[in-house]
Amino acid sequence: MLVDPLGEKPGYYTGMAQYAESIHNIKLPSDEKLQYPAILVSNTKDPATMMYVAELQHKIGCSEKQLNPILMTSNNKFEDRTYLKGLVSDMLSFMSFALNV
16 A cells, blocks of 8 residues: 655545556557657646656657657646746647647
8 A cells, every 4th residue: 555655645645556557558659650749747746647757758758769748847836826827838838849830
């Protein structure tokens, strides 16, 4: 059983075992012409999301055939308007870069 090291969310990690198992299934496509799409993940300091992005970066981000970006934006004050403005700015910049516009 996984335990919350910070003790902030009792029962939070109960379903993490199934989630962690799916993280280990991330792999490079076998076809040389295929790659993962551009990925932007917005996070409010959720450890599971951070693990997901770290695993993506570890397994596919360092590959020479992966040209699309993998990015994560993180903040613990999701309702903050300043953060929301920054998030929209990040999203629009990311889309512009990913679409090569």
